Amino acid sequence: MSVADAAPISRRAFLAGSAATGVVLLAGPADVRLAHGAVVRRYPFALGVASGDPLPHRVVLWTRLVRDPLDAGSMPRRPVAVEWELSRHPRFRGARRHGVVRALPRLAHSVHVDVGGLRPATDYWYRFRVGRHVSETGRTRTAPEHGASIQHLRLGVANCQDWQSGYWPAYTALADEDLDVVLHLGDYIYESDPASAYRDRLHTKPHRSGLNQLFTLADYRNRHALYKTDPALQAAHAAFPWVVTWDDHEVESNYANRVDADPHRPRRQGPVRFARERARAYQAYYEHMPIRVPYRVGSPNLRIYRRFDFGNLLRLNVLDTRQYRTPQPDGRGGGYGAEDAGRANTHGTLMGSGQERWLHAGLRSSPARWNVIAQQVMMSRLRFPTEPGQTQYVTNLDQWDGYAPARDRLLHFLASARVANPVVLAGDLHASCFSDVRLNFDDPTSQIVASEYLATSISSGFAPGDDAALKAANPTLNPHIRHFDGARRGYLRIDVNRQRVQVEQRSVDTIATRSSPVRTTAAFVTAAGSPGVVPA
Ligand code: FE
Numbered sequence: 137m138s139v140a141d142a143a144p145i146s147r148r149a150f151l152a153g154s155a156a157t158g159v160v161l162l163a164g165p166a167d168v169r170l171a172h173g174a175v176v177r178r179y180p181f182a183l184g185v186a187s188g189d190p191l192p193h194r195v196v197l198w199t200r201l202v203r204d205p206l207d208a209g210s211m212p213r214r215p216v217a218v219e220w221e222l223s224r225h226p227r228f229r230g231a232r233r234h235g236v237v238r239a240l241p242r243l244a245h246s247v248h249v250d251v252g253g254l255r256p257a258t259d260y261w262y263r264f265r266v267g268r269h270v271s272e273t274g275r276t277r278t279a280p281e282h283g284a285s286i287q288h289l290r291l292g293v294a295n296c297q298d299w300q301s302g303y304w305p306a307y308t309a310l311a312d313e314d315l316d317v318v319l320h321l322g323d324y325i326y327e328s329d330p331a332s333a334y335r336d337r338l339h340t341k342p343h344r345s346g347l348n349q350l351f352t353l354a355d356y357r358n359r360h361a362l363y364k365t366d367p368a369l370q371a372a373h374a375a376f377p378w379v380v381t382w383d384d385h386e387v388e389s390n391y392a393n394r395v396d397a398d399p400h401r402p403r404r405q406g407p408v409r410f411a412r413e414r415a416r417a418y419q420a421y422y423e424h425m426p427i428r429v430p431y432r433v434g435s436p437n438l439r440i441y442r443r444f445d446f447g448n449l450l451r452l453n454v455l456d457t458r459q460y461r462t463p464q465p466d467g468r469g470g471g472y473g474a475e476d477a478g479r480a481n482t483h484g485t486l487m488g489s490g491q492e493r494w495l496h497a498g499l500r501s502s503p504a505r506w507n508v509i510a511q512q513v514m515m516s517r518l519r520f521p522t523e524p525g526q527t528q529y530v531t532n533l534d535q536w537d538g539y540a541p542a543r544d545r546l547l548h549f550l551a552s553a554r555v556a557n558p559v560v561l562a563g564d565l566h567a568s569c570f571s572d573v574r575l576n577f578d579d580p581t582s583q584i585v586a587s588e589y590l591a592t593s594i595s596s597g598f599a600p601g602d603d604a605a606l607k608a609a610n611p612t613l614n615p616h617i618r619h620f621d622g623a624r625r626g627y628l629r630i631d632v633n634r635q636r637v638q639v640e641q642r643s644v645d646t647i648a649t650r651s652s653p654v655r656t657t658a659a660f661v662t663a664a665g666s667p668g669v670v671p672a
């Protein structure tokens with residue numbers, strides 16, 4: 137059965153606010169015994185609620201039932217009836233939508249309710265119930281009607297949230313913004329073993345610790361669940377619909393398709409073994425995200441690249457540059473290597489041919505004023521300062537620099553197809569980096585074909601030495617980079633209208649505490665018809 141099939145199996149009233157209401161037991165298919173509410177004694181919504189993938193008339197609602205959040209095996213091995221409710225009123229007054237879905241043990245009792253029949257560009261509130269337990273209330277917002285001439289859209293962009301690096305005041309601040317949608321560009325979890333300066337920010341122990349790697353399905357589920365216990369992350373999920381994609385650490389560092397990029401034995405696995413690990417990681421990712429994708433239990437692959445339209449103002453192309461990529465050329469461990477290795481990677485691809493065709497088609501046919509390419513790794517060239525004895529520039533071959541011919545192909549396509557106002561979003565670097573995307577980065581006078589806004593991390597670190605070195609070297613080494621800041625953690629707030637996109641780097645003062653002031657530490661604009669990033 138399709139696990140995305142969340143058709144309501146009851147129309148029975150969900151009595152708002154009445155804790156006395158027992159679980160609604162239903163006449164489902166005869167072979168499915170829904171667990172009685174009594175088997176869920178403890179509050180099962182400790183991982184919060186979320187919504188995502190907003191369309192004009194649909195949105196996905198998510199939760200996952202847990203007993204012990206850090207023990208994926210602690211729930212009863214039976215389906216559990218979960219009621220959902222959705223309303224245009226924050227206290228669920230007036231007309232409501234509701235239904236019951238089954239949370240299945242083989243999907244870790246996660247639920248994905250794809251609610252249809254909604255009004256475009258409208259706020260909704262939602263919650264779940266099992267037995268006497270009622271979840272927190274989440275708020276979501278549908279996308280504008282297809283083709284609607286909308287004037288204004290606000291996005292948040294987050295990525296790279298290493299739990300062990302510190303706390304996430306950035307998410308507390310993000311939850312306080314007024315946004316239509318939040319994008320997450322990957323590194324939602326990290327796979328490393330427990331090691332943290334903060335005693336309450338230690339990773340859970342995987343099945344086989346000592347290898348900086350997760351292996352079993354329970355390992356991945358428990359790590360996702362650990363991250364989801366964070367109240368700031370829960371608040372940000374409950375505040376807005378999210379559109380998520382993954383990068384490498386949701387499986388393991390720098391992997392490429394079925395190639396385990398780990399340079400160290402015994403961590404490095406062959407393709408068959410690694411494919412199994414990847415499948416478990418993908419399953420846990422699906423189980424924990426408010427995402428509308430056709431997942432089948434046991435499938436080795438999961439197509440998550442997809443597209444969203446926000447009226448005729450903005451088309452959002454969400455890429456997956458991990459699952460289909462060819463291995464990094466000459467990458468050693470961290471992926472750093474000679475720039476020339478990336479230039480010579482003529483058969484390399486980050487997207488794979490199917491996704492590349494899909495992206496070109498979506499850009500060519502777009503009705504939108506702004507065409508956003510939301511993806512994981514930095515697209516613009518980033519040369520690192522050479523050290524004594526080095527005769528070649530060093531780049532991060534895990535980024536587009538390792539796949540320069542594929543990047544040339546995309547940039548020439550943007551130019552020749554006259555794609556309207558392309559804006560590239562990226563993460564992974566753990567620094568803010570805003571760039572003019574030039575057709576030829578070696579020629580500082582060549583045509584600017586797009587604008588790249590790379591968001592700093594929520595918490596993952598950037599070496600202070602590298603920050604100082606790049607700040608000093610960028611004007612000569614990477615003159616297309618107009619803003620670079622590796623010292624601050626935070627997110628991007630993007631305000632879009634028909635005339636311009638304005639991007640603010642929102643930075644917290646510290647991640648050593650759960651709360652911190654947040655400030656705008658950089659503001660840039662891209663004017664419609666004039667690609668490139670300019671100080672606001
Ligand atoms: Fe990261």
Ligand code: CA
Nearest residue numbers: 323383384564
């Ligand atoms: Ca990454």
